[in-house]
Amino acid sequence: MEHLPSAEAKMKKNRCFTCFDCPNCFHTLSVRATTRSLDDSQPKTSSKHYYLACFFCRWTTRDVGIPDQVAATGNWPVKENPHQELLTSFLDHYKIVAMRERSEKEKKPFVLRRGYTSYTEKFGLTNMIARKRAGLPSLPLAGKDINPANLPAITPCVASETVEPLSDTFFTEPPDLTKITTISQRHANPMLQAVSTSGLHPQHRHFYIKRSLRCRSCEHNVSKPEYNPGSIKFKIQLAAYYHMPEIRVMTFEPLMAGRSCEIILKLTNPTLHLTSLQFSPPAKNNKGGSVEVVSGDPPKKSIDVPQPVVVEGVNSKIELPICPVVLPPRDDAAEYDDTGDTHNFQDDPKIVVWRKGNKAAVKFIITPDDGLQPGTDVIFSFALEYGYVNTMQTVEVKQPQRAEMQVNVFIAPGKILGAIEE
Template identity: 45%
Template sequence: MAYLFQPDYVRYVCSCGSLKPISKMYFCRHCLKIRCGYCVCHEADSHYCPNCMENLPSAEVRLKKNKCSNCFDCPCCFQTLCTRAGQAPLRPPASSADAKQDVKATPKKVYYLSCSLCRWTSRDAGIPDQYVATGGWPEQENPNSTRISTLIDFHKVLASKEKQEQQRKKFPTKRTFLQYEKFGLTSAMVRKRAGKPLEPKSLIQHSDQPAPAVANEEVDDLPAGIFTEAVDITKITTLEQRLQHPDVQAEKINELRPQHKQFLVKRSQRCRGCEHNVSKPEYSPQSIKFKIQLAAFYHVPEIRIVTCEPLRVGVASELLLKICNPTQHQTQISLLPLDTPTTPTTVTASGEEQELKRENIQMGSESPNLLPLAVRQISVTEDPKPITVVSGAEIALPECPLFLPPRDDAAEYDETNDASHFQDDKKVVVWRKGNKIVVRLHVTPFANEQNKGEPVIVGFVLRHGYVNTLATLEHKAPQKSELNVQLFLTLGNLVGTA
C-alpha cells in the first residue's frame, strides 16, 4: 500500500473524463468501466458511534439529532472525553459526634469528564460530578428553544393542511354517501355530517401563528473596561470553538460545555451506469471487511514510475515503469498511443476480437446486489468531460505485447525468480519477478511555449486482458475481454527550467 503515500504521478482517466490515481478508482465488473467518486452514487447503510460502536437505525438517529447519548467531545480540542473516577470531598464536621460518624463513613466515589489531550475537565466548567459512571450529565439548554419549537409546530400544521388539500384534489367534489360505504368515511365527510367546518379550527385560525421576528435597534452596552483591561487570550474562545456550539457561542473558556459525539456513516457506492454496487461494507460497525469491494487496484494493472533520466528538449530520456498484475489470471498487456479508442472488446473462441456493445455487456439484472425496479432511482449520468491535459513529450512504446502471470502471494518470498519460460525482449523488459515486470521506455520532450515551466506529461493507452468470472444467464463460463484505459504520467520539469 505504499502508493497511497505517493503523489499523483500516475493518473488514470475515468469514464467521465476525470483524472484520478488508481487508489481512488473503482471498477464495475458489470459494465467493465472504471469509476471515480463522481461516477458512483453514495448511499448510507448504517449509523454508528466511533467511540462506543453503538449501531442505530436511521429513524432513531434522526430522533437523537445524529448524536450519541453516551459519548462526548471536548469543547476545547474536540477529542473524545473520558470518564474519570474520584472521591467526593467530605464536609467539615459540625460537632464532635458528627466527626466520629464521619470517620467510620467511607468516602463516596464520583465521576467527571476529562480530556487526556488538553487536560480539560467538566469541573473547569462548573458541571457537578455524577455518582453514576453511565452519565446523567446536565444538558445545556438553548436560549431560543421555545421559539424554535413554536416554529416547528406551526410548520407541522401547515404541512398537514397542504397534505389534506392534496388528498382532496385527488377525488371529485361531488360524492354521495354510497361511494364511501366500501372504503369508509373520510375525515372531511365526518366533519360535514357532524356540522363542523371541513378544516380543523387550529388550521384556519390566524391567531395561532407565531409572532414574526422584529428587528431591534437597541444593542447591549459594551463592558466598562473593554478598552482599558488587558486581554487574556487563554480565557477567550476561538472561532472554531464558537462554531462548534452555534446555539450558544460562548465567549469565555469556562462557559464551554461538552458536546455529544456525532454519529458516523457506513456508506456504499453504486455505479451510476448499471446501478450495481462497487463497494458495500458490513453492517456491523466493528467489522472492517467489505461484502463487495471492487476497487480498481484489484482488477486493473497498476503502473508506477521507477526512475526517469533528466529531461532535455529533443533528447531521448530513459523511463522505467513497473507494471503489476493484481488479478488471479494471466494477462496480456499492450501499450498503445493516446488516439486508440477505449471501447472494450471481447475475445472469441477463435481468438478474434469483437467490439463489445453495451447491450452485450453483463448488466446482471439477476444480480443480488441490484435494487428492485420499484426501489431503483433514475440514474443521473453526464457526458464525459473533455481531457485538457496536453502531452509535452513523445514516448516510444513497445510493439510487442507483455505477459504477466497471475498474482501469487508466495512468489514474493521466492528467491529463485525463475522467468525463463517468458521470451521477453531484453531491450524492453528489464526485470521480472512474480506478477511484476519493469519495462524500459524512451521519452523525448519537445519545446512547448504554452506549458513552459510546468512538469512534462506523457500519456498512452493501457490495453489489458480481463477475465470476468461473474456468471449470468447469457454467459455461464468466464468471459474474456480486452479493456483499454488511458493514463497520464507526470515526469517532472525540464532541466534548466523552474
C-alpha cells in the same frame, strides 16, 4: 457503528446519545478512568471515576469543570440552550401553520363533477376519517379567522436598544488568543456560541449515513446505502482496494516531445499472498483467465496475452519490462524493521531500482509523441497482470482459488515542457 432506523434517528435529532465530539478539535472523545476525583462533593473512596478526554488535542471535561462520573456509560451533563422553550413554542406554532397550508392545497373546489363514488370523496371526508381512526388530531380548519383559537400562543421577539457594555479589561489587557474560541468552534454549537474556551461543552456526535455509489463504466453498485454498517455486502463490494496492486508515481525526468525519459513507479502488494506482476501492451478485453487452486508453488501463467490495440487519449510510447516482478505478501511489522529485507529476489537492477517489504520501484521508459505542444498532458498506458486469491469458501469449492487478472492502467505523470535551447 450503531444500527438505527431512520424514524428513530430523526426522533433523536440525528445525534448519538453515547458518543461525544470534542468542542476544541471536533474529534471523538474517549472515556478515561481514574481513582482520583476532582469533585469534593463525591465521597473519597477507592472506586474508579470516569471523564472524557480527547487523544488529539488533550482536551478533557475537567478543563471546563464537568464533574467525573461513577460509571463509564454515565449520564454526561450537556449544557442546554437557554432559549429552548421559546424555540419549541415556535416549532409547534409553525407545524400547525404548515398543516393548515397543506390542507388548503389538498382541499378540492366545490364544483359538481362526475366520477365521485360518494360524497365523502367529494368533500374530503375520507382523510378526516382516516386520521380519526389512526388516532391523529384533526387538522385545523382553514377558516376566515387568520389566528384560530387552537394555535398555541407565541411570544414575539422584540429588539432591544440596550447593549451590554464591554468590561474595562477589554481595553487595558492584551487579548489571549488561546482562551478565545474560533469561528469553527462557535459554529459547531450555534445554540451557545461560547466566547471563551472555558465555556466549551461536548456535544452529542452526529449520525452518519452510507450513500449509494455506482461504477461509471458498468453502473454496478460499489457501495449500497444499507442501514447496517457492518453488513457483509459492504465489505465484499469494497474488496478490490485490498486485493489489487497499488501503483504510484515516484519520480520522472523532464517530459520532452519526441525524447525518451525514465519514470519510476512504486508497486505495492496489499494482499497476504505472494503476487507476480507482468506488464504487456494495453488490451481491448481485460478479463481474467482460468482459475486454479492455490498451492505452495508460485502460480503459473494461465491467460493468453491479447493483441495490443490503440487506446484513445494515449499520446506516449512505453518500453515495458520483459521479466515479471514478484512482490512478497504484506507484513505490518516490516514497516518498523530497518535491518533490511529477508527476501532474496534475483531482480534486474535495470528494472527494479528499489525494494522494501511488499513494495518495489520499477523503472519504465516513455517517449511522448512528436508534435505535442508545451503544456499538453502526457498519458501512457499498459496492461497489468497479477494473481488474485479468492479466500471465500463456497459449497462447491472449500479451498482458496487463484485467478489471473488483467487490467489496463492509465498514468498521466505531467505536462510537456518547452524546448531546451542547445
